[in-house]
Amino acid sequence: MPPHRHIEVFQTVMLVGSFTEAARLLRSSQPTVSRMVRELQDMAGFALFIRRNGMMVPTAEALALHQEVERSFVGLDRIAERMEQIRHHRTSTLRIVAMPVLSASFIPRAIARFSRLHPDVQVTLQVHRSEAIASWVPNEQFDVGFSMLPMEKEGVTAELFCAAPALCVFRPPHRLEAHDIIRPADLQGEDFVGHGPNSFAARALTRVFDDAGVRPRIVANTPLSAIACQMVLEGLGVTLCDAFTASDFQARGLVARPFEPSFDFNYGVLLPHKNQNEKLANIFMEICRDNLAERFPAKGGQPGSKLL
Numbered sequence: 001m002p003p004h005r006h007i008e009v010f011q012t013v014m015l016v017g018s019f020t021e022a023a024r025l026l027r028s029s030q031p032t033v034s035r036m037v038r039e040l041q042d043m044a045g046f047a048l049f050i051r052r053n054g055m056m057v058p059t060a061e062a063l064a065l066h067q068e069v070e071r072s073f074v075g076l077d078r079i080a081e082r083m084e085q086i087r088h089h090r091t092s093t094l095r096i097v098a099m100p101v102l103s104a105s106f107i108p109r110a111i112a113r114f115s116r117l118h119p120d121v122q123v124t125l126q127v128h129r130s131e132a133i134a135s136w137v138p139n140e141q142f143d144v145g146f147s148m149l150p151m152e153k154e155g156v157t158a159e160l161f162c163a164a165p166a167l168c169v170f171r172p173p174h175r176l177e178a179h180d181i182i183r184p185a186d187l188q189g190e191d192f193v194g195h196g197p198n199s200f201a202a203r204a205l206t207r208v209f210d211d212a213g214v215r216p217r218i219v220a221n222t223p224l225s226a227i228a229c230q231m232v233l234e235g236l237g238v239t240l241c242d243a244f245t246a247s248d249f250q251a252r253g254l255v256a257r258p259f260e261p262s263f264d265f266n267y268g269v270l271l272p273h274k275n276q277n278e279k280l281a282n283i284f285m286e287i288c289r290d291n292l293a294e295r296f297p298a299k300g301g302q303p304g305s306k307l308l
Contacts, residue, residue, distance in 0.1 A: 005036065006036050006037075006039060006040045006043070007040070007069055008026070009022065009026065009028075009033055009036045009037060009040075010036075010037060010040055010048065010062075010065070010066075010069070011066070011069050011070070012025055012026055013033065013037060013049075014058060014062065014066045019033050019034055019037070019056060037049065044061075044065070046059070046061045047059050047061065047062075048061065048062040048065070049062060067132065092118075092120065092121045092122070092277065092280060093121065093122045093123070093124065093277070094114070094121055094122070094123045094124070094143050094144070094277055094280045094281065094284060095124050095126075095141070095142045095143045095144075095277075096111070096123065096124065096125045096126070096142060096143065096144050096145070096146075096284070097125075097126045097127075097128060097133055097141070097142040097144075097145045097146075098125065098126075098127060098128075098133075098145065098146040098147075099127070099128070099129060099130050099133065099146055099147050099148065099267075100127055100129065100224050100225075100226065101224075101225055101226070101242055101244055101245055101265070101267070102146050102244060102267065103125065103127040104226050104244075104245070104248060105244075105248050106244055106288075106291065106292075106295070107125060107146070107288070108125075109291055110284065110287045110288045110291050111123050111125065111284075113287050113291070114283065114284050114287050117283075117287075118280070118283070121280060126142070129223065130147035130148040130151070133145055133147045133151075133270070142270075142272070143272070143275055143277040143278075143280065143281045144269065144270070144271065144281045144284055144285065145269070145270030145271075146161065146267060146268070146269055146270070147267075147268055147270060148265065148266065148267065148268070149266040149267070149268040150266075150268075151268055151270060155272060155273050155274065156270050156271065156272050156273065157270070157271045157272075157273065158268045158269070158270050159268060159269055159271075160266060160267075160268055161267045161268055161269045161288070161292075162267055162292060162296075163264040163265070163266050163267075164242040164243040164244060164264060164265045164267060165242075165243060165258070165259070165262050165263070165264050165265075166201065166204070166240045166241070166242065166259050166262065166263050166264070166265065167240065167241060167242070167243060167246045167256040167257065167258060167259060168182035168187075168238060168239075168240055168256065168257045168258075168259045169229055169232055169238065169239055169240070169241055169246050169249060169254050169255070169256050170232060170237075170238040170239075170254065170255055170257075171232055171233060171235060171253065171254055171255070172253070172254075172255050174238075174255070176238065176255075176257065177255060179257060180257065180258075181257060181258050181259070181260050182257045182258070182259050182260075183212075183259075183260055184208055184209055184211075184212035184214040184261075185212060185214055187209075187214060187216045187238065188214050188215065188216070189215070189216065189217055190216045190217065190237060190238055191216070191217050191219045191236065191237030191238065192216035192217060192218055192219065192237050192238055192239065193218075193219065193220045193221070193222070193228045193231045193232055193236055193237055193238070193239040194218045194220070194221040194222075194228075194239075195221065195222065195223055195225075195228065195239075195240075196221045196222065196223040197221075199223045201225075201240060201241075201265070204263045205240060208261060208263070211261075216238075217237075219236055219237050220236055220237075225239075225241040225242055225245040226245055226248070226249075228241060229241055229245055229246070229248075229249040229254060230249075232249075232254060233249065233252060233253065233254060240259055242265040243296070247295065269285060269288075271285075
């Protein structure tokens with residue numbers, strides 16, 4: 001069994017993506033971090049990082065190990081949280097796991113509202129892609145979860161929270177401003193920020209573009225809508241994203257238009273069957289639904305509602 005310190009160093013490097021930054025966070029030195037990673041590699045019997053274009057890049061084995069370590073660290077974090085609660089006489093905690101789209105601004109606003117009503121409850125938020133959230137379900141590591149649907153797992157109820165239609169987002173001035181609705185033909189040859197080969201948006205867009213015989217020019221790819229919109233903000237082209245992310249970036253100067261043929265990002269809420277914090281989870285969900293109604297008032301923010 002590798003020493004805990006070696007695992008901690010490895011996990012920190014994976015999270016921040018840099019040996020130097022990991023050393024700073026761990027209050028150590030870069031040579032010490034590098035040495036401990038090498039020692040962990042020797043113990044594991046396989047390479048964890050390879051040098052590519054002057055950078056240390058994690059191997060496929062490192063990514064697999066990172067996922068396993070992350071699940072283990074959640075248990076350790078839970079113990080630390082409980083110790084903190086006892087020390088400060090806090091009686092409860094609410095554990096939330098959510099996909100990045102909802103974690104950028106929507107869920108933090110709901111947490112702030114919840115905490116003002118329940119100051120003695122400690123809230124934790126873990127952010128993962130939907131594919132990773134699926135692995136949290138069997139171990140009951142959360143009280144409320146948010147992920148893309150479908151999500152079928154034993155021990156959890158998954159229901160539609162909202163359906164967010166895809167919107168075309170671009171930075172003005174742009175020729176697309178003349179269109180009230182953006183269609184595939186409007187994006188022929190357009191510089192486009194894609195969503196990678198395995199994401200929901202990429203699969204849906206491939207079908208739409210293939211049916212229309214259209215090929216935008218992919219200049220960059222990322223599975224995260226917020227990063228795609230940031231690239232658009234930096235002038236890399238246009239992209240398609242969900243209503244939540246589009247709303248955040250409209251406040252920063254981007255323009256969003258409806259896209260047809262339409263397709264939805266179906267966001268679900270996950271509630272474990274065995275949940276000692278069911279009452280707190282239900283209170284938090286009511287706040288989320290209220291916030292949804294305030295942010296998209298035309299649709300009322302009801303469970304399963306379609307936004308815009």
